[in-house]
Amino acid sequence: MDSRFAAYRDDLGLDPVLDFHSLRTSYVTHLIEDGWDALFVQQQAGHDHASTTSIYTCVSSDFRTRTLRRALDATVEAALKPVRRA
Secondary structure (H helix, E strand, O other): OHHHHHHHHHHHOOOOOOOHHHHHHHHHHHHHHOOOOHHHHHHHHOOOOHHHHHHOOOOOHHHHHHHHHHHHHHHHHHHHOOOOOO
16 A cells, blocks of 8 residues: 555655555544544544544644634633623
């Protein structure tokens, strides 16, 4: 599989650092970025422990930025809501 993947990669002019395992890492990363349940992702990767799956996750800086932005927006919104008194 590796040699066939390498041949396709080379024919397409892709970066030689890419290997067949890159597809596995990419698959896990895309599942996480698309919001799939962590247990599902762990099972898809065939890992016994979530900590093993986390090693393979390389979320993009765009995903990290969007996630942080959502958390910050929710915090600011909660802080700005008027206090309701009984």
